[in-house]
Structures are given as structure tokens and as C-alpha cells.
Amino acid sequence: MTRSYDLIVIGAGMAGVAAANKCASQGWNVAIIDALPYGGTCALRGCDPKKILRRGAEIIDSARLMRGKGIDEGGLSINWADLMKHKHGFTDPVPQNMEDSLTGNGIDTLHGVARFTDEKSIEMDGTRYEATHFLIATGARPRPLDFPGHEHLVDSTVFLDLELLPPRILFVGGGFISFEFAHISARAGSTPTIIDRGARPLKGFDPDLVELLITRGTDAGIELQRSTTITGIENSESGYQVRIERSGQSENLEFDLVVHGAGRTAELAGLDLDAAGVAWDEHGVRVEAHLQSTTNRAVYAAGDSANTPGMPLTPVAVFEGKVAASNMLKATTAVPDYVGVPTAVFTIPELARVGMLEEDAKDQGIDVDVRYSDTSGWYSNYRTGETTAAAKLLIDRSSDRVVGAHLLGPEYGELINFLALAMKLDLTTRQLKSMTAAYPTVGSDLGSML
Numbered sequence: 001m002t003r004s005y006d007l008i009v010i011g012a013g014m015a016g017v018a019a020a021n022k023c024a025s026q027g028w029n030v031a032i033i034d035a036l037p038y039g040g041t042c043a044l045r046g047c048d049p050k051k052i053l054r055r056g057a058e059i060i061d062s063a064r065l066m067r068g069k070g071i072d073e074g075g076l077s078i079n080w081a082d083l084m085k086h087k088h089g090f091t092d093p094v095p096q097n098m099e100d101s102l103t104g105n106g107i108d109t110l111h112g113v114a115r116f117t118d119e120k121s122i123e124m125d126g127t128r129y130e131a132t133h134f135l136i137a138t139g140a141r142p143r144p145l146d147f148p149g150h151e152h153l154v155d156s157t158v159f160l161d162l163e164l165l166p167p168r169i170l171f172v173g174g175g176f177i178s179f180e181f182a183h184i185s186a187r188a189g190s191t192p193t194i195i196d197r198g199a200r201p202l203k204g205f206d207p208d209l210v211e212l213l214i215t216r217g218t219d220a221g222i223e224l225q226r227s228t229t230i231t232g233i234e235n236s237e238s239g240y241q242v243r244i245e246r247s248g249q250s251e252n253l254e255f256d257l258v259v260h261g262a263g264r265t266a267e268l269a270g271l272d273l274d275a276a277g278v279a280w281d282e283h284g285v286r287v288e289a290h291l292q293s294t295t296n297r298a299v300y301a302a303g304d305s306a307n308t309p310g311m312p313l314t315p316v317a318v319f320e321g322k323v324a325a326s327n328m329l330k331a332t333t334a335v336p337d338y339v340g341v342p343t344a345v346f347t348i349p350e351l352a353r354v355g356m357l358e359e360d361a362k363d364q365g366i367d368v369d370v371r372y373s374d375t376s377g378w379y380s381n382y383r384t385g386e387t388t389a390a391a392k393l394l395i396d397r398s399s400d401r402v403v404g405a406h407l408l409g410p411e412y413g414e415l416i417n418f419l420a421l422a423m424k425l426d427l428t429t430r431q432l433k434s435m436t437a438a439y440p441t442v443g444s445d446l447g448s449m450l
């Protein structure tokens with residue numbers, strides 16, 4: 001039996017669902033497939049559950065910052081099992097709600113692993129499906145590691161579902177996942193260690209602010225080892241024995257849990273893209289700027305599984321999914337606009353960025369005015385007792401426009417959105433400063449940062 005559609009979307013995460021809904025709303029006959037319960041990484045195994053767990057950590061940290069300032073935090077602690085229940089209260093209903101919403105929009109929701117059989121058809125559980133268009137929106141998975149004992153690592157999905165948080169946790173890799181999880185674990189009573197092979201963790205963020213964050217993390221009980229190579233992991237009765245090498249010296253460390261935070265790669269295994277003549281590499285499906293496969297005109301890709309200039313982030317997956325849908329519907333070649341996409345690492349406090357790093361602006365020959373403020377003593381941070389906060393804004397002197405903004409501080413993951421908007425709308429700092437913010441809010445600090 002063969003079933004035919006205008007569009008088959010593979011992957012019911014952010015990118016896939018955005019595209020499926022848009023095409024169905026224009027009258028297309030659409031099917032969407034997922035191998036796992038509907039919802040994708042962000043809602044079920046990423047952004048949303050992570051930030052629910054972080055809420056517990058924020059409360060502990062906020063109380064500690066107010067020690068001796070009117071808050072007696074003695075006895076305050078995270079009950080991990082209850083916090084997990086709180087997380088499940090959000091995540092558990094997602095798959096059914098999402099599927100109901102898709103079917104309500106007239107979309108066929110299918111379950112299983114999709115595999116291409118030729119340029120315009122796939123096979124799933126013995127049924128053949130053909131379509132005039134396909135969207136590959138299959139997301140990403142942890143990058144395979146090759147040191148002996150790598151199989152002992154658990155991934156971010158397992159960490160976000162732990163029934164108990166063990167005392168000694170190693171996070172392999174010094175990126176988003178390790179920093180965010182280490183900041184949660186430290187406030188939940190564990191002793192986290194992050195090992196990064198490079199000298200500069202969180203490489204995509206401003207190095208001066210990253211160093212401040214690392215010091216703040218050390219004070220919270222997080223150990224960071226840089227320029228360190230893991231040469232092997234073994235399981236023993238007392239825990240995981242991790243062999244490391246740094247500056248030619250070897251050492252053995254012992255942990256109760258070892259977590260993968262060493263990068264992610266496009267999830268394309270099992271799709272048999274070669275059967276469909278779809279070119280791909282570890283960064284994803286090779287696409288033109290308008291998200292159509294470079295080698296199979298029936299296929300588009302969006303989100304983490306597409307090799308695009310966009311970062312592997314939820315908002316990027318959503319707008320790429322919409323742009324791909326629009327191009328499929330209208331046979332156009334519109335290109336996603338990646339200007340002014342902000343990103344935040346949800347450590348405590350959070351680290352945020354939009355636009356260029358200082359080094360990139362200088363490499364590009366832009367005459368930048370670097371406006372750096374240590375905001376730790378400012379009213380907003382005094383109020384909460386936060387000791388570590390700073391802003392670095394990069395302004396193009398010739399145009400008076402923000403070309404990069406880097407923030408570290410409580411609620412700065414919200415503040416970065418103003419700067420992202422300024423970049424998107426091409427506002428001058430003069431225009432931005434003309435905004436009146438409610439007072440006292442973190443937003444009202446922006447004028448002084450500028």
C-alpha cells in the first residue's frame with residue numbers, strides 16, 4: 001500500500017511542527033512522522049525541562065546571596081524527586097497535546113523511523129509513503145566520542161530524567177550543556193566537575209565574561225579543568241575511574257556519573273539519505289540558503305538537522321521551519337534572516353550574547369567602541385546580592401549601531417532581547433536610549449550600559 005501527500009515532515013520537534021502547521025493551513029495534505037513521542041528536544045529533553053530544574057537552583061542561589069541580608073536560608077534545600085515531578089507536570093502532557101493540535105489542523109500524525117527508499121518516497125513499518133515535498137527536521141544527537149569507555153557516558157536526556165542526583169558528577173565538554181547542568185547540580189548538593197579539552201570553554205561567548213562566570217561557578221562549588229584530555233573511563237565498584245591527561249601528566253579521578261556535554265551532531269542516521277540522493281555531512285543536510293537540498297529538489301531541511309549558518313537553537317529551528325514551508329508553498333527562494341538571534345547559557349547568573357564577539361568585529365575591521373560596565377555594584381544587583389555581573393556592548397562608531405552585545409547577570413537573558421531587537425530593527429544606540437523603561441527593572445539599566 002502507498003500513501004501520498006503534498007508534504008511529509010520527518011521529525012515532530014520545533015522545526016517540523018512549525019512547517020507542518022504552516023503548510024496544512026494553506027490546504028496542503030500533510031503527514032508528520034516521529035520515532036519518539038511528539039514534542040522534540042526542546043519541550044521534552046532540552047530547554048523547557050532544563051529551565052524547570054534550574055528554577056530550584058535559582059531559589060537556592062538567591063537565598064544564599066541574601067545570607068546576612070534578611071534571609072536565613074539554613075535548611076533550605078532541593079528535593080530532587082519533587083523537582084522532577086514538577087518537571088514531569090510540564091513534559092508529560094506535551095506529546096498528546098501536540099499530537100491533538102496537529103490532527104486538529106488536519107495533519108496525519110505517524111509514528112516510527114522514516115527511511116528514504118528513493119527520491120520521492122519513504123518506507124516506515126512496511127508502508128510506503130510518497131510526497132511531492134519532504135522536510136527533514138530530525139534534530140541532533142550527542143557527538144560520538146572515541147576514547148575507551150565512552151559508552152559509560154549518559155546524555156543530556158538521561159540527566160534531565162535522573163531520579164536521584166549522585167554526589168560526584170563529571171561533565172565532559174565545556175559548552176552549554178555542561179555549564180547549565182553543573183550550575184543546577186552544584187545548587188542541588190552535588191559536586192560537579194567540568195572537563196574541557198580546550199583552553200577556552202564556552203568559546204562562542206565573550207571570554208572576559210566567561211572568566212567571570214567561571215570564578216562565580218568555582219565559588220558555587222564547580223570545578224573546571226581546561227586543556228585536559230580524557231584518555232579512558234572504566235566502571236568500578238566505587239564509581240567511574242576517569243583517566244585524564246594535562247600538560248603531559250596523567251591522573252585518575254573518580255565519579256558517580258559521567259555526562260556527555262561534548263557537542264551535538266545532526267541526527268541523520270537511519271534516514272538512508274543516499275537512497276534519496278540527498279547530500280549531507282556531520283553538520284546536517286546540505287541545503288541552499290533557502291533550505292532546499294542541494295541535490296534533491298523535493299527535499300528541504302530545517303533546524304538542527306540542516307547545515308545552515310543558524311545556531312542549533314530553538315528559535316532558529318522555528319523560523320527555519322517556517323521559511324522552508326513558505327518556500328515549498330510558493331516555490332520561492334526566501335532566505336532565513338539570522339541577524340540579531342540572541343542566545344543565553346542558563347547558568348546562575350546567566351550569560352548572553354547577540355551579534356559579534358569583540359575579536360570578530362576587530363578581525364572584520366569594524367571601528368568598535370567597546371562599552372564595558374562592571375554592573376555588580378549597580379542597584380539591580382545590589383538588591384539581589386549578586387556579586388558577579390557585567391556588560392560589554394560593541395558599538396560601530398561610524399553607524400552608531402550595536403554590532404555585538406555580551407551580558408552576564410541575573411535576568412540578563414531577558415535584557416539581551418532588547419539588544420537583539422535593536423539589531424534586528426537596525427536601531428541606532430541613540431534611538432535605543434530614547435526608550436523609557438519601567439523603573440526599577442533590569443531593562444532600565446540598559447541606558448547606563450549604552
Ligand SMILES: Cc1cc2nc3c(=O)[nH]c(=O)nc-3n(C[C@H](O)[C@H](O)[C@H](O)COP(=O)(O)OP(=O)(O)OC[C@H]3O[C@@H](n4cnc5c(N)ncnc54)[C@H](O)[C@@H]3O)c2cc1C
Binds near residue numbers: 010115137140
Ligand atoms: C539539554 C539541551 C538543552 C537545550 N536548551 C536550549 C535552550 O535553552 N534554548 C535554545 O534555544 N535551545 C536549546 N537547546 C537546543 C534546542 O533544543 C534545539 O536546537 C531544538 O530543539 C532543535 O529543534 P529541531 O526541530 O531541529 O529538532 P528536535 O526538536 O530535536 O526534533 C527532531 C525530532 O526528529 C525525530 N527523529 C529523528 N530521526 C528520525 C527518523 N529517522 N524518523 C522519525 N523521526 C525522527 C526525533 O525523535 C525528534 O523528536 C537545547 C538542547 C539540549 C540538548
Ligand SMILES: NC(=O)c1ccc[n+]([C@@H]2O[C@H](COP(=O)([O-])OP(=O)(O)OC[C@H]3O[C@@H](n4cnc5c(N)ncnc54)[C@H](O)[C@@H]3O)[C@@H](O)[C@H]2O)c1
Binds near residue numbers: 172198
Ligand atoms: N541554552 C541553550 O541555548 C542551549 C543549552 C544546551 C544546548 N544547546 C545547544 O546544544 C548544542 C550542544 O551543546 P553541548 O554543550 O553538547 O556542546 P557545545 O558545542 O556547546 O560544547 C562542547 C564543548 O565540548 C568540548 N569537547 C568536545 N569534545 C571533548 C572531549 N572529548 N573532551 C573534553 N571536551 C570536549 C568542546 O571543546 C566544547 O567546549 C549547543 O551548541 C547548543 O546550540 C543550547
